[in-house]
Amino acid sequence: xxxxxxxxxxxxxxxxxxxxxxxxxxxxxxxxxxxxxxxxxxxxxxxxxxxxxxxxxxxxxxxxxxxxxxxxxxxxxxxxxxxxxxxxxxxxxxxxxxxxxxxxxxxxxxxxxxxxxxxxxxxxxxxx
Amino acid sequence: xxxxxxxxxxxxxxxxxxxxxxxxxxxxxxxxxxxxxxxxxxxxxxxxxxxxxxxxxxxxxxxxxxxxxxxxxxxxxxxxxxxxxxxxxxxxxxxxxxxxxxxxxxxxxxxxxxxxxxxxxxxxxxxxxxxxxxxxxxxxxxxxxxxxxxxxxxxxxxxxxxxxxxxxxxxxxxxxxxxxxxxxxxxxxxxxxxxxxxxxxxxxxxxxxxxxxxxxxxxxxxxxxxxxxxxxxxxxxxxxxxxxxxxxxxxxxxxxxxxxxxxxxxxxxxxxxxxxxxxxxxxxxxxxxxxxxxxxxxxxxxxxxxxxxxxxxxxxxxxxxxxxxxxxxxxxxxxxxxxxxxxxxxxxxxxxxxxxxxxxxxxxxxxxxxxxxxxxxxxxxxxxxxxxxxxxxxx
Numbered sequence: 001x002x003x004x005x006x007x008x009x010x011x012x013x014x015x016x017x018x019x020x021x022x023x024x025x026x027x028x029x030x031x032x033x034x035x036x037x038x039x040x041x042x043x044x045x046x047x048x049x050x051x052x053x054x055x056x057x058x059x060x061x062x063x064x065x066x067x068x069x070x071x072x073x074x075x076x077x078x079x080x081x082x083x084x085x086x087x088x089x090x091x092x093x094x095x096x097x098x099x100x101x102x103x104x105x106x107x108x109x110x111x112x113x114x115x116x117x118x119x120x121x122x123x124x125x126x127x128x
Numbered sequence: 129x130x131x132x133x134x135x136x137x138x139x140x141x142x143x144x145x146x147x148x149x150x151x152x153x154x155x156x157x158x159x160x161x162x163x164x165x166x167x168x169x170x171x172x173x174x175x176x177x178x179x180x181x182x183x184x185x186x187x188x189x190x191x192x193x194x195x196x197x198x199x200x201x202x203x204x205x206x207x208x209x210x211x212x213x214x215x216x217x218x219x220x221x222x223x224x225x226x227x228x229x230x231x232x233x234x235x236x237x238x239x240x241x242x243x244x245x246x247x248x249x250x251x252x253x254x255x256x257x258x259x260x261x262x263x264x265x266x267x268x269x270x271x272x273x274x275x276x277x278x279x280x281x282x283x284x285x286x287x288x289x290x291x292x293x294x295x296x297x298x299x300x301x302x303x304x305x306x307x308x309x310x311x312x313x314x315x316x317x318x319x320x321x322x323x324x325x326x327x328x329x330x331x332x333x334x335x336x337x338x339x340x341x342x343x344x345x346x347x348x349x350x351x352x353x354x355x356x357x358x359x360x361x362x363x364x365x366x367x368x369x370x371x372x373x374x375x376x377x378x379x380x381x382x383x384x385x386x387x388x389x390x391x392x393x394x395x396x397x398x399x400x401x402x403x404x405x406x407x408x409x410x411x412x413x414x415x416x417x418x419x420x421x422x423x424x425x426x427x428x429x430x431x432x433x434x435x436x437x438x439x440x441x442x443x444x445x446x447x448x449x450x451x452x453x454x455x456x457x458x459x460x461x462x463x464x465x466x467x468x469x470x471x472x473x474x475x476x477x478x479x480x481x482x483x484x485x486x487x488x489x490x491x492x493x494x495x496x497x498x499x500x501x502x503x504x505x506x507x508x509x510x511x512x513x514x515x516x517x518x519x520x521x522x523x
Contacts, residue, residue: 009222009274011315013229015284017256017291018236019249024297027246035241051303055283081240 021056021080022087033086035072036103041065042096049095056080057088061097068101203379210380211269218265222274225259253291260292260326263319264393268380273397276314282307282427285314286340286351289321295329302341306429307349313426316401317351323390324353324405324418332357332415339411349427351420354411365408372407374399402426 033039041064050061059078063069069077075085092098232252236245263273280288283304290299309317321340328338336356343350360368370376374395383389391407398405403426409417 008272009219009226011226011229011274011276013226013233015276015278015280015314016287017229017252018233019253020287020291020296022249024249024253027243030243075240081237081245083240083242083245084236 018081018084021054022084023054023091025087025091027083028086028090033071033089033100034103035070035075035082037071038068038101038103039064039071039074039089040068040099040101042099049097053092053097056084057092060085060088060092064098203381207379207381214265214269214380215271218262218269218271221262222259222266222271225255225262226274228255229259253296256291257294260319260322263315264323264389267319267393267396267400268377268383268389273315273319275312277311278314279308279311279428279430280314281305282309282317282342282349282351285309285318286321288314288318289325290340292318292322293326293329295334296325298329298334298336299325299338299340302339304342307342307344307427308430309422309427310425313401313403313422316397317403317420317422317426320394320397320403320405320420321351321353323394324407324420327390327407328353328355328357328416328418331355336413336415345421347424349422349424351422353418353420354413355415355418356411356413357415359410359415360407368407371395372398372405 041061050058053061056078060074063074063077071085071089072082074089075082078085080088089098089100093100229252232248232255236248236252239245239248259274265271266273281304283301286301290296290301293299325338325340332338332355338356339352339354341352341354343352368391371378371391372395374397377392377396378389394405398420403423404421405418406421407416407418409419411417
């Protein structure tokens with residue numbers, strides 16, 4: 001015991017904890033910044049606001065500077081958990097630095113009535 | 129006849145007088161002799177008594193000194209045994225806190241998409257505060273700090289410190305890049321800054337900002353912490369300066385039931401690791417300005433190696449042509465156009481495999497190449513058949 005007490009412990013956790021990266025900001029609501037939502041840097045984002053960003057937020061901005069990227073991909077490339085990226089994106093959108101394109105909701109994508117109407121039309125035309 | 133009688137009478141009187149004088153003188157002499165004898169005797173006794181007294185006094189002093197020594201010894205032994213007990217206990221705490229932090233980070237990354245993440249972040253924050261207390265107790269009882277093995281940018285070290293206090297989002301840190309603290313300085317500086325930030329937060333209003341800026345003064349790097357609190361009076365300043373010198377650390381037994389060992393801890397680690405801390409300045413808000421002055425031995429101007437294994441894949445994969453390079457990558461309406469990828473869009477390689485041997489990335493690249501070929505085929509097929517649905521180049 002006595003020889004063990006003076007041995008130094010080594011800390012292996014990341015130096016900057018995730019809650020500092022988000023600055024204590026809470027998660028946005030579930031339907032915001034879903035993993036398939038697309039984000040892109042706003043062209044007119046002022047450089048002053050960009051300069052004040054944290055290194056992680058700046059990394060996100062760099063990734064999406066040239067085109068739309070999905071939230072999931074941003075999370076993958078930055079090696080940050082999805083939730084952390086969503087919090088960062090919420091802050092960035094609040095600051096007017098990014099554009100967000102929401103994924104098409106599932107209900108809109110599959111309009112059963114329209115599809116079956118088309119199917120009916122095809123059947124009547126081609127007599128299938 | 130009468131004259132004879134008179135003469136006789138006178139003669140008799142004279143004889144009597146002489147006799148009386150003689151008798152008186154004789155008595156006087158005897159008295160004087162006795163007095164002298166008495167005086168010498170009493171002086172002798174006095175001297176004896178004095179010598180006995182001084183002997184008694186010296187004995188008393190010796191006893192007192194012995195007693196003081198014994199008390200000091202007892203105090204020192206008590207202090208040392210308390211420290212030894214605490215040292216063992218705090219080491220346990222330190223390792224538990226470190227383990228818990230690592231575990232929490234892992235859980236946060238594993239369940240990063242889950243709503244529980246925000247609660248996990250709170251737990252992580254509480255753990256970070258607990259770890260700071262454990263580190264503080266370790267310093268007070270002479271146990272080693274938990275250390276870090278990698279150098280880190282001073283900005284990240286201060287952010288680490290920021291996470292160790294309660295109302296951490298009051299802290300605003302000036303951006304700073306290009307200055308790295310050596311690995312051995314990371315933990316002590318983080319703890320010192322954390323304690324100073326905690327002081328700044330405790331002695332100012334709960335919503336007042338705390339500003340951290342960096343300054344290079346000659347060969348020293350200064351971390352400046354400004355609060356908007358009430359400031360200190362001269363007496364407080366003097367006390368703080370003594371504590372921060374690290375020379376007069378209060379004993380554990382003097383700390384009391386609600387120990388405040390922020391400044392003593394800062395003083396002790398500053399002396400141990402060779403930096404200086406000053407809190408006598410006045411901040412731009414009228415509060416306290418604390419300055420951590422790091423000599424050049426503790427920092428370098430080098431950029432910290434920002435985990436190159438993580439950066440490389442992203443850069444390699446995502447080469448997106450800029451508008452200046454290829455103006456035709458946008459439609460006439462200025463909308464971005466999809467085009468052939470310059471390089472295969474690999475799924476993000478995980479950190480572990482990217483640092484691994486040469487064989488795995490190659491295999492991965494082959495699989496990805498196959499997918500990219502399919503994509504390219506689809507693209508060229510579309511381009512050959514129909515005009516681009518996203519606008520023509522010459523339109």
